[in-house]
Amino acid sequence: MAVIKEMPEEEMPDSEESEEKANPASFEEVEKRKAKLFHSKKESFQIFGIRQHLRAALIALALFGGLATYPLIRSVTDTEAVVIPFRIVDVEALVLGEITEVSVRGGDLVKKGQVLAKIADASNELEIEKARSEIAHAEAEMERLNARRIHLFERYESDRSLSKKEAISQDEFLASELAFKDLEQERKELRRERAWLREKLLLLESERERGRVRATISGTVISDVEMKEGTFAEKGKFILSLASEEQRIEFLLRQPDYGRIEVGNPAQVRFYALPGRYFQGEVVQVKHYAESIATHGIKTNAIKVLIRLDDFPQGVRNGMFAKVKIRGRAVSAVDALLRRI
């Protein structure tokens, strides 16, 4: 190491001298001098710690590469999963007629069997009224016959005892008996007719009952049914849709991830409406066909997957968005990157 010191005047270097000193006489001397003043490349890598750092960097790079190609990514995530009902039932008109009354609105919760709307058939109503009137008439006639029967029966019993005592002639008794039997016959026919009328009324009323549109399942009305009041319904015409109370989470699985998900895979769901809460469930269905979807203007195909939650939270409405994370078959980061659509 050279010592730095102030140079006295007399020590000023002489140009010619310095030239002689500085000029090495031979190449060997040059090499010696060079070795003294400079590190060889190999030495410098060692002395400056470059070799160690380089080795560490290469190891880190190899580790990174290994991690990137090792199947570490287990989860498939979708941020646009949708809450859907487990079942959707379409309620149709069973009879022909005018929708006279709609007693529910879209979004209403209904119980199974609840009347949702009424379809009225005017001719059926007339028939019912007629049948009822005829039944009433038959009932009144039957009352009259019953009253007359009592009278005729008493007369018949009286005439029979009088005939035995020969207080009256045989012909008079026979006339009394014939009158009673005719009445009985008349009553029998009237009873038959009344039964037939009742049966007819039942049939007509049953027809009217079919005009009452009832909920086939418990759930939510998911169509705008109120607009249908006053319209005419044919048999088989769609009236409204009911969504079941039980719900599922549906998301679109991109094709490259198709092989990674199967029924039974555990799923974690977070609803955007319920921040901070996580719900556990499992994949219950992976559809076996792909559907066309468009994302940011690019058309592609995706497969629908359904998730059932162990405990579905209250207040989550159909159509709400959720984020789902499913633990499926693991893939590497490189693989995941290249699979992205």
Add this chain to the structure above:
Amino acid sequence: MKSPRQAMALLFANPLVFFSAVFFLTFLQTHFVVKALHFGAGVLYPYFWLAGFIALAFNVSLIFTQALYASFIEDPLLPEAGRDGLEEIPAALVLCVKNEGEAIVERIRYSLTGNLGPKIHFWLLSDSDASFVEREKEWVKSLKDEFGDRVYYRWRPVPYERKQGNLADWFQGQGANYKYFFVLDADSIIPEGTVFKLLQKAEHPANEDIGIFQSAIYIVHDHSLFARANAIGQFYAQRLYFRVNQAIFKRAISFGHNCLIRSSAFQRIKLPTGILSHDNWDTAVLDREGYRTVFVPDTLSFEEAAQHYLEERSRIKRWMKGSLQGWPILFMSGISFATRWFIFYQIYLYLMHPVLFLWILLGLVCGSRWFGMPLFHGLPPGSIHPLVPVLAFTVLVLYGHKFLLGRTFRDLKRIAFEIGVSTLVSLNNIFYSTLDFFSLPFERLSWRPMAKDPNATVSLGACARELFGGTVFGLTILLWGIFYSPYWILTGLPILVSLILSIPAVYITSKHLAWSSEERASNLIQEEDLTPHGRHQGNA
């Protein structure tokens, strides 16, 4: 009580804050671009395109942040010792030469005037061929006649390790007697008093940990349009990048010349053999020894620039070799983050040429109708494409950031002129530096001395010969773009114009300006006014 500006400068002059801003801006741009990119299954090109974009967006963010910083950051001025006794400090001005022409004597004469003292000497360290020695001795003799016995000459008949070998060899002998030495380059021109100013800084006790005091370097003899633009560019680059870097990191990187080196620091370093660019290694090895390298913005020194693009291209290729060869410094132990960052950034800038070139080609091909697969999503009706704000930001930053330094209408005119010439001529670097980069593995790692001729010109034929390839390439991609990728042409227009018009543009910008050399010769005041910084700075 600190002013709001001082308080803000203090808060922001922190590498963590600085890089947070840079990374945030890079992230923001990337976020928009990711929204626009179409990632297809099983294809890699969108990822390559994105990687290229991130690499480039980082530089745009960096430039933007530096420009913002430059508008409020305080000048990183070092404290100075008094002027008394400076001339008694043993110091040397050292110039390493190899086969230089006669013109160097005038530069030396100018540099020695007002910079020598009783114990401040000048050393001409020659690695020239034997045939040059007699001539060099005559130069020294004439200089001795003028400046006395403070001028020394040393010739190495068997040169080794280029300039750093020359310096180390000298330092091992006579150089060790000096407390400081100022390194000159063959084209260095040092105004009177610069060395004393640096000595004042070096002598202050607060600066004892500084090994290299790098003076600001401006360009003179900018006779051509191209050199003029370079001079303006270099002036604002130092006002902007180097000043901001020094303020934030409290250190800088050595340029290898026009700098004062503390001998006690220099004696502790031993460089590796075979390096082409010693300045980066000097900075790093000194850092390892506990010494800082600093940029001194309140000093003044000059050098000459290439007068035309062809010379500039050969210089860039040389610097590229040297900088890329310094990659091991990135892995050197015991150096500061700032030094590592400066070295990384130099390498990054050279690597960006091929990256930018390939990125442009990828965008051109993959964004074309010919390719079939879309690189970007379609534009939804009535919406602004996410790429539009990114493109606008990039263009604004690249073309507008220097205007933040403009204080007068003249400044704005000069910056506009520099941007115009850079766009027209220097954008050719994207093509030619890429070619040079890919040709490096097939070339020997040699160091050709740069031609230092302020009167150099270039013929139209030479321009055509050298730039024919780029012109043909530019026309080819223009035709391709018209047929297959018309949108790309809008974004690639500056590069296309630069490539297609490169031959006449390089030729015209190499022409000497009458107003430059002739008027300077007749009017000294005007010469001072024509220096790149635009005003007379005297002894700084």
